Amino acid sequence: MKYILIGLLFASQVGFASQEFRVIDRQDHSTKTYYKKVSLKDLISDTHFEGKYFKIVHKKSNEPISFSDPDPQLVQKAANTYYHLTQAKDFWLNNLQVYTPESFPQLTIRLEITNTFSELGHYSHDNFNPQYNNALSIPEGQTPEWVPVEKQDKWGKEIWFRPKKVISTKELTNTLGPNPVSVALKQMHAPFINYTVNHFTKTLIDHLFYSAEMTTSLRSDFSRFLGTIALSYFVVESSKKMDPLFMEKWFYLDTSMVPEVIYHEYAHLILSDHLEMSHSTPVIEGYADYFAAIISEKKKVYAKVPGHSNANPKDPYNDRPYNHMDEHISNATSDFVLSVLWDVRETLGKEVGDKVIFESRKKLNTKTATISHHMLKALLETCSEICPSPRKDRLKLYQTFSKRGF
Amino acid sequence: MKHFFSVLFLFFTFSLHAFDPAVFRNNKEALSRQVSNEDIERMKYWLKQRNLSEEQMYHLSSNFLNGVLSDFVEQDTYCDLYLPYLFLDVLKGEGVVTRDDDIYQFYVYLRHSNLIDDLFYDLLKKSTRIVVNFEQNKNRPIGRRPLNLYKRYSRVDDLEKFYQPFKSWPDEVDSCTIQTYLRHINQLNLSNSKSRNKDLKKLNWLGYQQGILSLENYNRLEILREAYITNWPITTARYIDIIKNAKDKKAIVREEASTDDFNMTYVLRKENITRRGKLYAAYNSTQIFLLSQIIERTAKRMDAKYVELSFQYTDDPEGEGEIYVLSPMEQYRVSINMLKKEIAELVRSETFRGTPLEYADIIAASYETGLLKSEDIEQVLKFEDFWNPKVSRWQAYRNYAFSLAGTATYYLPPPWNILGAVGLIMTQMKLTDKPEADPDDNWNSII
Numbered sequence: 061m062k063y064i065l066i067g068l069l070f071a072s073q074v075g076f077a078s079q080e081f082r083v084i085d086r087q088d089h090s091t092k093t094y095y096k097k098v099s100l101k102d103l104i105s106d107t108h109f110e111g112k113y114f115k116i117v118h119k120k121s122n123e124p125i126s127f128s129d130p131d132p133q134l135v136q137k138a139a140n141t142y143y144h145l146t147q148a149k150d151f152w153l154n155n156l157q158v159y160t161p162e163s164f165p166q167l168t169i170r171l172e173i174t175n176t177f178s179e180l181g182h183y184s185h186d187n188f189n190p191q192y193n194n195a196l197s198i199p200e201g202q203t204p205e206w207v208p209v210e211k212q213d214k215w216g217k218e219i220w221f222r223p224k225k226v227i228s229t230k231e232l233t234n235t236l237g238p239n240p241v242s243v244a245l246k247q248m249h250a251p252f253i254n255y256t257v258n259h260f261t262k263t264l265i266d267h268l269f270y271s272a273e274m275t276t277s278l279r280s281d282f283s284r285f286l287g288t289i290a291l292s293y294f295v296v297e298s299s300k301k302m303d304p305l306f307m308e309k310w311f312y313l314d315t316s317m318v319p320e321v322i323y324h325e326y327a328h329l330i331l332s333d334h335l336e337m338s339h340s341t342p343v344i345e346g347y348a349d350y351f352a353a354i355i356s357e358k359k360k361v362y363a364k365v366p367g368h369s370n371a372n373p374k375d376p377y378n379d380r381p382y383n384h385m386d387e388h389i390s391n392a393t394s395d396f397v398l399s400v401l402w403d404v405r406e407t408l409g410k411e412v413g414d415k416v417i418f419e420s421r422k423k424l425n426t427k428t429a430t431i432s433h434h435m436l437k438a439l440l441e442t443c444s445e446i447c448p449s450p451r452k453d454r455l456k457l458y459q460t461f462s463k464r465g466f
Numbered sequence: 467m468k469h470f471f472s473v474l475f476l477f478f479t480f481s482l483h484a485f486d487p488a489v490f491r492n493n494k495e496a497l498s499r500q501v502s503n504e505d506i507e508r509m510k511y512w513l514k515q516r517n518l519s520e521e522q523m524y525h526l527s528s529n530f531l532n533g534v535l536s537d538f539v540e541q542d543t544y545c546d547l548y549l550p551y552l553f554l555d556v557l558k559g560e561g562v563v564t565r566d567d568d569i570y571q572f573y574v575y576l577r578h579s580n581l582i583d584d585l586f587y588d589l590l591k592k593s594t595r596i597v598v599n600f601e602q603n604k605n606r607p608i609g610r611r612p613l614n615l616y617k618r619y620s621r622v623d624d625l626e627k628f629y630q631p632f633k634s635w636p637d638e639v640d641s642c643t644i645q646t647y648l649r650h651i652n653q654l655n656l657s658n659s660k661s662r663n664k665d666l667k668k669l670n671w672l673g674y675q676q677g678i679l680s681l682e683n684y685n686r687l688e689i690l691r692e693a694y695i696t697n698w699p700i701t702t703a704r705y706i707d708i709i710k711n712a713k714d715k716k717a718i719v720r721e722e723a724s725t726d727d728f729n730m731t732y733v734l735r736k737e738n739i740t741r742r743g744k745l746y747a748a749y750n751s752t753q754i755f756l757l758s759q760i761i762e763r764t765a766k767r768m769d770a771k772y773v774e775l776s777f778q779y780t781d782d783p784e785g786e787g788e789i790y791v792l793s794p795m796e797q798y799r800v801s802i803n804m805l806k807k808e809i810a811e812l813v814r815s816e817t818f819r820g821t822p823l824e825y826a827d828i829i830a831a832s833y834e835t836g837l838l839k840s841e842d843i844e845q846v847l848k849f850e851d852f853w854n855p856k857v858s859r860w861q862a863y864r865n866y867a868f869s870l871a872g873t874a875t876y877y878l879p880p881p882w883n884i885l886g887a888v889g890l891i892m893t894q895m896k897l898t899d900k901p902e903a904d905p906d907d908n909w910n911s912i913i
Binding site: 247248251252255256258259262288381382383384387432433436437440444449451452454455456458459461462463464465466 | 765768791795798839844846875884887891892894904905907908909910911
């Protein structure tokens with residue numbers, strides 16, 4: 061009896077953590093990945109991926125994935141997702157002192173789900189616009205009363221990870237903006253044309269006033285300058301078609317295997333008390349990116365994961381100036397807001413910066429928040445309330461934002 | 467000695483007035499430009515000789531000073547020589563200071579322990595030197611007859627009238643030596659201090675020779691002449707005016723100690739005048755208040771919760787119109803532009819009458835009134851870059867070199883001219899700092 065009691069006590073302390081799983085992690089001070097074996101915390105089942113905080117399910121099922129599922133890749137994805145969600149939860153609790161995760165009921169995490177989210181029925185029809193290569197967090201909800209009883213559904217906050225699908229990058233070239241060579245050449249083009257025109261003007265004056273001393277004819281000089289200008293235009297224009305040279309042929313993204321994507325989606329849930337998860341906007345995505353970035357502690361976020369993701373990473377240190385198109389919903393996945401928030405962190409220091417950014421969510425809402433107006437105002441006002449030296453810190457923020465072209 | 471301080475403390479405690487003497491304590495100067503390390507060493511040695519620890523001395527000096535200054539600021543006139551006479555009398559009488567020169571050690575102590583600031587230290591030191599010299603040189607024999615006695619820059623013929631202000635020597639209560647002397651030398655109508663000094667030497671000599679001045683008064687006037695009082699940046703009256711009416715008047719919580727040495731940077735290195743010294747020399751308390759109000763209004767504008775631009779299309783205020791709400795950065799830029807405009811308005815005002823204002827003076831004034839804290843200064847100073855961006859010497863040289871090289875490429879034969887130009891543009895792109903983002907490029911902003 062005594063041994064049984066001791067055994068039970070021991071089991072309650074360690075939970076069901078004895079089984080080890082292979083998960084992906086990044087090396088310290090590098091974005092390179094490696095596999096490691098870990099025990100999963102807070103499990104409440106010794107056979108399935110069901111824990112106190114997370115339940116990992118397959119597609120539309122409500123049953124947790126089994127450790128002994130016949131698909132080893134699914135088991136690995138489930139383990140990876142569970143592990144990194146736990147990491148994210150612990151970071152919010154211990155490093156940011158945000159206790160929201162403790163108030164969450166068990167969250168359902170869906171893997172390999174291709175359905176789009178429907179506010180009225182949880183899932184859209186299976187054949188309607190299947191989704192791949194991304195992830196999303198959904199708010200809690202339930203079907204309206206007029207829906208037949210057999211189709212009634214009620215759900216809590218969930219995270220959905222789409223399956224990976226390899227697609228040709230040719231389909232994406234129009235959406236990526238100018239390539240770096242084209243940008244560099246374009247910068248040089250204006251001064252070069254200016255110089256050539258000035259030079260031609262000087263040569264023309266020489267021909268008019270000192271024609272006896274000229275060794276070349278006006279016609280040949282004219283052709284040479286015209287040819288130079290034409291050549292420079294040709295080089296700049298052709299550089300715009302060079303995208304394929306800088307891109308991989310195929311694109312794929314298995315979101316459940318990229319640690320930062322998991323942190324990003326979990327951040328959406330934490331921030332959802334004010335930034336509701338109704339749709340993607342540059343502000344809401346930028347906030348989630350920011351917290352994914354500080355949890356990952358890497359200089360680049362969402363870096364490649366061999367075999368699972370070849371997406372380009374986001375750069376918190378990108379100092380590109382503001383463009384009004386950054387407000388557009390099509391740029392929700394750009395790293396502009398992330399880099400502005402990172403500037404706030406650099407300006408105020410890690411501790412204060414993280415706190416200001418987190419608290420500023422209270423002054424924002426998903427539907428109307430713009431970067432240049434509402435986000436900056438929220439950050440400045442929050443700084444007034446919680447920065448240790450409000451006036452100095454606000455002025456520093458103003459100067460930081462000014463440098464970013466706001 | 468301890469008994470003396472206790473008695474003095476009680477006396478002054480009971481004579482305390484509404485004025486808070488703590489305002490004399492230095493909380494605006496992060497370092498001293500007046501007291502050197504050697505001065506401090508000498509002062510410590512002096513303290514040791516008197517068997518007084520710094521803590522004891524601090525407690526006693528603080529009480530003594532509080533009492534003296536509370537009483538002093540309530541007077542109608544602030545005579546420069548009043549305090550040295552009082553300090554010497556009391557401190558010598560009680561044996562704290564045995565020799566006249568010892569009092570300078572006491573002043574060093576006061577400055578070192580931040581009971582006073584550099585400006586007051588300098589005033590006390592200079593005025594004490596005059597008082598000590600008055601006493602030590604009252605019977606000094608008259609000097610040699612100055613050369614070219616009757617060749618003078620000024621036109622003072624009636625010496626009796628000229629020396630009338632010193633018929634009876636000021637008593638430092640109803641009339642002040644320094645102020646009387648400044649009025650007295652103004653009669654010469656000479657702006658050049660060298661020629662004024664030469665004339666005064668001759669006139670003082672003549673005054674004595676003609677029996678208008680006693681030997682003691684002649685010596686006093688000679689001491690005042692040698693002290694170059696017109697070169698003093700401030701007098702005690704100006705100092706007390708600012709301390710009493712402007713210093714820390716806008717502080718919600720008075721800063722204990724300064725942590726920014728902006729105030730102590732030299733603006734006139736030759737005359738050893740610091741930024742704070744210049745503020746006290748150039749502006750009175752009202753002007754300092756007005757200057758700091760500019761920053762106060764700017765801060766309020768920046769902190770405003772809501773700013774809009776309102777267009778009224780018709781004569782009817784309730785009629786058709788448009789409201790544009792400014793973004794935080796538009797609000798920031800508007801606030802700084804309005805700051806610039808207000809500086810211009812203040813320069814044109816009756817109080818300043820066209821005196822050119824330096825932006826740094828406005829910051830110094832705001833810091834003096836306690837509106838700004840040490841930690842704010844660095845950031846607020848950057849506002850000026852907004853309308854007056856600074857080009858570093860390196861940038862200026864670099865721009866000139868590129869301009870020269872650009873012109874030179876015109877004279878290269880083709881195709882080297884084109885290649886040279888491309889090389890130059892690439893070098894320029896590499897070397898030139900990335901230009902700051904221009905708000906004009908922001909289509910989402912109107913200001």
